[in-house]
Amino acid sequence: MGKVATAEAMRFMVDCLKAVGTAARAAEQQAELLIQADRFGHPSHGLNRLEMYVNDIISGACKPNNEPKVLKESPSTAWIDANNVLGATASHYAMDVAINKAKQTGVAWVTVKGSNHNGMAGFWAQKAADKGLIGMAFTNTSPLLAPTRSKQSALGTNPISVVAPASQGESFYLDMATTAVAVGKIEMQRRKGEPLPAGWAQGPDGRETQDADLAFETGCLMPLGGGERTSGYKGFGLAAMVELFCGISAGANYGHHVRSWSHSGDGGPANLGHCFVAVDPECFAPGFGDRLAESIQHWRQLEPTDPDLPVLAPGDKEKKAAAEADVKGTVSYVKQQIESSAALAERLKVKPMEVEME
Amino acid sequence: MGKVATAEAMRFMVDCLKAVGTAARAAEQQAELLIQADRFGHPSHGLNRLEMYVNDIISGACKPNNEPKVLKESPSTAWIDANNVLGATASHYAMDVAINKAKQTGVAWVTVKGSNHNGMAGFWAQKAADKGLIGMAFTNTSPLLAPTRSKQSALGTNPISVVAPASQGESFYLDMATTAVAVGKIEMQRRKGEPLPAGWAQGPDGRETQDADLAFETGCLMPLGGGERTSGYKGFGLAAMVELFCGISAGANYGHHVRSWSHSGDGGPANLGHCFVAVDPECFAPGFGDRLAESIQHWRQLEPTDPDLPVLAPGDKEKKAAAEADVKGTVSYVKQQIESSAALAERLKVKPMEVEME
Incomplete structure (x- = not known):
């Protein structure tokens, strides 16, 4: 592992994006999104993704200095063309529209076409929660989920995120792929040389496989729930629901029409679809934040099956990881990530990231 | 099994509800909700539930002739007090409000407190879809899900339902409990004397159990995803999200404060919370219905792992069951159900249901 000062990792990501022509603000917003994933202990959506964005900018598949625009709107909805900007630029723009409308009418539903990968869905739901709203974010992604x-x-692994502010400094934070696991977990088992648990992934014959290499090459993740007997069709249904909210509603690429996840900057824009929702809890019963905080605290205090493994409320793991990263002021990356970032620095003629190897 | 003409099953349910003082329209609406579940092949939410409603009316826990009212509203939201009416009355009222607001502003978000069990969530999402909208319905239910x-x-088993109209007579129909399985499936294994698959339910020690009797007595279902290793915390997160939308937002009973599922008419109102959402797809990209139909048809045509088990789109199973029931003009019930309905008829002095035993 290599340890990097959080500010230095940010600096490096911004420099790389600027080196390929991205304006400062768009580069900073994209880097903030990525560093948040690294702080939250979800490295698959952090620095790990930088090179993909850089390649898409170099190939012209992504146009970071374009401007998104509203194509159609009603008091509580908007349909937005991201105009092929970076996912962070598109998502800030769209969630700002949602927040403003929800403050007026109580709820807003916004869909986006023509966008690019927008990182950790929870980042966008959190943006609305920071304004006192219930925030939701959905996005489609490249095909990886095999329907039951x-x-x-x-x-795709089509994530669902819902974040809501509660009293007493608590918050509800849900950010989940609708596959049983994200592809990063398969990669991790592969690196460790360990077999996969049941219900994660299929081989090319369509049967469940425990072989991490085969699963990775096949690229057919099982939906949340696993096989049919354990209700995997529900995970499939949720992934389909996310696609209905995103690509299908927004008129972006959808489902099997989204480009392959192994795409590596070979042209054509991703044209992903997102959906952002904001709801003002003040429109309903007073005391929302108190009831939510009481629930969260109740869940944590439930008697655990294993006394060494306390029950966690949704988001507890991420908040703990972020708090630890912030105390240290550093984020950590696997050796492979450190090496590929050094190579990227050289390719883009950017000052390499200062790393302390552990 | 016993076969009953669909109209006769309806007649019986309406008569029972009227016998305990329910006005005709409320009784008919509740019976329509129940018969739909029987037609859809989800008998746990059909006639099977009738006696619970009847008992709650007799005990005064449910007041079927009250009227729901809007407590607070904005252009796109409403907070409703169901005033303890039957779930069907409350849900028709609330979804009508949502539909009308969504037609005006593009989206509506409605929460309800003071309600009772409102049957199959999909019935309510379908009501909005029948008006050309994307319909969503959520409800909390009695505690049965053990968090990871x-x-x-x-x-509770807190269901999520999303229904949307598509072109070519297609529609997207998702209605799912956020537990791995509904309690009815445990009952079925128990009746058959068969063990439970992994990931369905826990015993009193908090460990997974394959013992259907023990699982039924313990009443701790596992969330969608099963154990922690297979991401059961996502199913828990979804159930919590539903509670946030329902009891927590609406100021109804929520989570562990909801009365036990084994409650049998001993007084105190249920005070359940629901949430209804309607979104007008016309507010976004033209061609929504075409893209949705194309997706649904694509899923069905995917190459199946087992050639004898074609891939199903969400809702295919329910639509097939309903079509078959409608051709026959009958619904079927297990012997136990037939017997308890006969006893109920006698208790309420209602004409018994005409049954053809098979």
Whole structure:
């Protein structure tokens, strides 16, 4: 592992994005999104993604200095063309529209087409929660999920995120892929040389596999719930629901029409679809924050099956990781990540990231 | 099994509800909700539930002839007090408010307190879809779900439903409990004397159990995803999200404060919370229905792992069951159900249901 000062990791990401022509503000917003994932202990959505964004900018597939625009709106909805900007630029723009409308009418529903990968969905839901609203974010992604009974993938890992502010400094934070696990977990088992648990992924014959290499090459993740007997069709249904909210509503690429996840800057824009929702809890019963805080605290205090493993409320793991990273002022990366970042620095003629190897 | 003409099952349910003082329209609406579940092949939410409603009316826990009212509203939201009416009355009222507001502003978000069990969530999402909208329905229910790592239950089976109209006579129909399975599936294994698959339910020690009797007595279902290793915390997170939308937002009973599912008409109102959402797809990209139909048809045509088990789109199973029931003009009930309905008829001095035993 290599340890990097959080500010230095940010500096490096901003420099790389600027080196390929991204204006300062767009580069900073994208870097803030990525560093948040690294702080939250979700490295698959952090620095790890930087090179993909850089490649898409170099190839012209992403146009970071374009401007998103509203194509159609009503008092509580907006349809936005991201105009192929970076995912962070598009998502800040769209969630700002949602927040403003929700403050007026109580709820806003915004869909976006023509966008790019917008990182950790929770970052966007949190943006609305920071304004006192219930925030929700959904996005489609490249096909990786095999619907129940199918040999082939047809949907992405299509995340659902809901974040809401509670009293006493608490908050509800849910950010989940609708596959059983994200592809990063398969990669981790592969690196460790360990087999996969049941219900994670399929081999090319459409049957569950415990072989991490085969699963990685096949690229057919099982939906949340695993096989049919354990209700995997519900995870498939949720992934399909996210696609309905995103690509299908926004008129972006959708489902099997989204480009492959192994794409590496070979042209064509991603044209991803997102959906952002903001709801003002003040429109309903007074005391929302108190009831939410009481629930969160109740869950944590439930008697655990294993006394060494206390019950966690949604988001507890992420908040703990972020707090630890912030105390240290550093984020940590695997050796492979440190090496590929050094190579990227050289390729882009950017000052390499200062790393303390552990 | 016993076969009953669909109209006769309806007649019986309406008569029972009227026998305990329910006005005709409320009785008919509740019976329509129940018969839909029987037609859809979800008998746990059909006639099976009738006696619970009847008992709650007799005990005074439910007041079927009250009227729901809007407590607070904005252009796109409403907070409703169901005033303790039957779930069907409350839900028709609330979804009508949502539909009208969504037609005006593009989206509506409505929460309800003071309600009773409102049956199959999909019935309510379908009501909005029938008006050309994307309909969503959520409700809290009695505690049965054990959060990941917990020995105790803390949330209900809290369903999520999303229904949307598509072109070519297609529609997207998702209606799912956020537990791995509904309690009815445990009952079915118990009746058959078969063990439970992994990931369904816990015993009193908090460990997974394959013992259907023990699982039924313990009443701790596992969330969608099963154990922690297979991401059961996502199912827990979804159940918690539903509670946030329902009881927590609406100021109804919530989570562990909701009365036990084994309650049998002993007084105190349920005070359940629901949430209804309607979104007008016309507010976004033209061609929504075409893209949705194309997706649904694509999923069905995916190459299946087992050639005898074609891939199903969300809702295909329910639509097939309903079509078959409608061709026959009958619904079927297990012997136990037939017997308890006969006893109920006698208790309420209502004409018994005409049954053809098979």
